[in-house]
Amino acid sequence: MNKSDDPHTWLNEHGDYLYRYAMSRLHNDELAQDMLQETLLAGWKGYARFAGQSSIRTWLVGILKHKIIDYIRHEIRGRNLTEAVESDPTSAFFNANGSWNESPSAWKENPEDLYSSEQFQKTLELCINNLPEKQQIVFRMRDIVGEDTPTVCKCCDITSTHLHVLLHRARLSLRKCLNTHWFEKGTHS
């Protein structure tokens, strides 16, 4: 085994970078470590397929990216969420004329302060976990992991129109949940 195809070397040289990539998309250290381990092993097994057109790091990131998407898809499906039927919560937010039942309020807080708040992250995670299965999968892939829309459509085998419908529902429910559990709650201690 020479230096370039040794997973131990990959771990030493790219481990932190890959771990950071996984953490920033999964927000969970144990899970990020598992994904990194699987990525190094998969890379080692599949090294023959590495054509050397890109750097080892880019190639490993590609593997990790797929592992993360697969994880989100299977893990959330495996949870057997009670709300199997994808209801349309957006209809509950509007009256028969399509006007708001409950007026959205202006959020005064600064995104710079919120993203680094552990407390806010917890609230956000709680709200995301309340979403029905499909909405949760596409929202995590699109807005948390940051995949582009063609990738999400392909992974979930849905049309772009269906994706827009699901994201609209997910975002309005999250908006409402964050409003109730964070922005209108006042103190966050």
Next chain:
Amino acid sequence: MKQACHYASRLASDSLDRPLSLWERLRLKLHLSMCSNCQNCDNNLKLMRQINELMRNNHYGEVRLSDQQQNQLHKALDKHSASVN
């Protein structure tokens, strides 16, 4: 216009994922200029998007594997290569 706020919220969400057509952009802009509820909703959605982007791009900038994690990973790699070779 019928279903105006419901539709505006859909356009506000869609604008985060695809370029709106000229007609859609005009319709959304006109509605937002008259409706503070939808203005707030639009801003809330944009703020949520911004926070998630910041979290992904900035929040974990300093994160590293701990020595313990490094050791566990090296061990796992050894174990696996031993079982294959």
